[in-house]
Amino acid sequence: MVSKISKTDDKLRRLLSEKRIKSVEDNRVGSEVFDKKTLETLYKLANSGYIDLLNGAISTGKEANVFKGLDDENHFVAVKIYRVTTSDFKKMQYYIQGDPRFHVRTTNKRQLVHAWVNKEFRNLKRAYEAGVRVPKPIVAKNNILVMEFIGDNDGNPAPTMKQFYPSNPEEILKKIIYYMELLYKKAKLVHGDLSSFNILIHRQEPVIIDISQGVITDHPISNELLNRDVTNIIKDFKKLGVSISKDEITSKIIDS
Numbered sequence: 001m002v003s004k005i006s007k008t009d010d011k012l013r014r015l016l017s018e019k020r021i022k023s024v025e026d027n028r029v030g031s032e033v034f035d036k037k038t039l040e041t042l043y044k045l046a047n048s049g050y051i052d053l054l055n056g057a058i059s060t061g062k063e064a065n066v067f068k069g070l071d072d073e074n075h076f077v078a079v080k081i082y083r084v085t086t087s088d089f090k091k092m093q094y095y096i097q098g099d100p101r102f103h104v105r106t107t108n109k110r111q112l113v114h115a116w117v118n119k120e121f122r123n124l125k126r127a128y129e130a131g132v133r134v135p136k137p138i139v140a141k142n143n144i145l146v147m148e149f150i151g152d153n154d155g156n157p158a159p160t161m162k163q164f165y166p167s168n169p170e171e172i173l174k175k176i177i178y179y180m181e182l183l184y185k186k187a188k189l190v191h192g193d194l195s196s197f198n199i200l201i202h203r204q205e206p207v208i209i210d211i212s213q214g215v216i217t218d219h220p221i222s223n224e225l226l227n228r229d230v231t232n233i234i235k236d237f238k239k240l241g242v243s244i245s246k247d248e249i250t251s252k253i254i255d256s
């Protein structure tokens with residue numbers, strides 16, 4: 001027992017060594033991200049070998065921060081940590097209501113965020129199992145999601161399509177439409193926030209991320225969300241010189 005505790009302490013010291021905390025604070029989010037409960041969750045994940053250390057922030061978003069980490073076996077992982085204080089609870093409630101997978105009747109913010117993270121994990125899993133190229137989900141606990149790191153072997157994260165224009169936009173678009181179709185027909189999900197911000201370009205291939213607001217196709221707002229996704233994709237690819245009509249994409253996605 002004693003050795004187990006001291007092993008955990010050791011892991012924590014490593015995980016959050018001064019240098020690493022500093023890299024987090026450099027992005028001026030340290031105290032916000034690492035509240036006491038989040039630290040406890042990180043400790044538990046560290047103790048189970050999912051994260052051995054956090055080394056560097058990849059992104060500081062509106063509701064979540066994404067960090068690069070290493071697991072017990074020295075593989076890179078992406079660690080998405082939702083901030084309970086700045087999350088959009090109205091939105092979370094709106095998307096979670098009407099999803100039969102969740103019975104969250106709560107106004108408790110922390111509980112809502114936990115349900116939201118669980119939703120992102122389950123959506124990723126469904127998408128992954130349906131053959132959509134998304135980061136492989138590893139574990140979700142409380143407000144923390146650990147997933148496959150998309151990037152090169154040196155730990156440089158893949159750029160988003162917003163940051164990096166692909167040289168093969170036609171092929172990328174074809175793949176994205178195919179993934180939207182798989183998502184709809186096999187995973188029975190609609191992404192709901194699809195655009196060049198949530199598509200990474202990795203080895204000239206698209207990887208779809210950030211699927212937390214995804215809803216199942218039976219959800220009352222799924223059509224509205226699909227429509228929005230299609231519109232965004234058309235707009236983003238038009239900028240890259242590739243034109244496609246709304247009907248063409250939509251029928252490919254939903255027609256049997």
Ligand SMILES: Nc1ncnc2c1ncn2[C@@H]1O[C@H](COP(=O)(O)OP(=O)(O)O)[C@@H](O)[C@H]1O
Nearest residue numbers: 058059061062066078135148149150157209210
């Ligand atoms: N699995 C991953 N591998 C590498 N980078 C990632 C991964 N997931 C997210 N990122 C990076 O973090 C950013 C934010 O992640 P995202 O899930 O889109 O959260 P947000 O809700 O802040 O938009 C992405 O634009 C991307 O640059």
Ligand SMILES: [Mg+2]
Nearest residue numbers: 197198209210
């Ligand atoms: Mg995003």
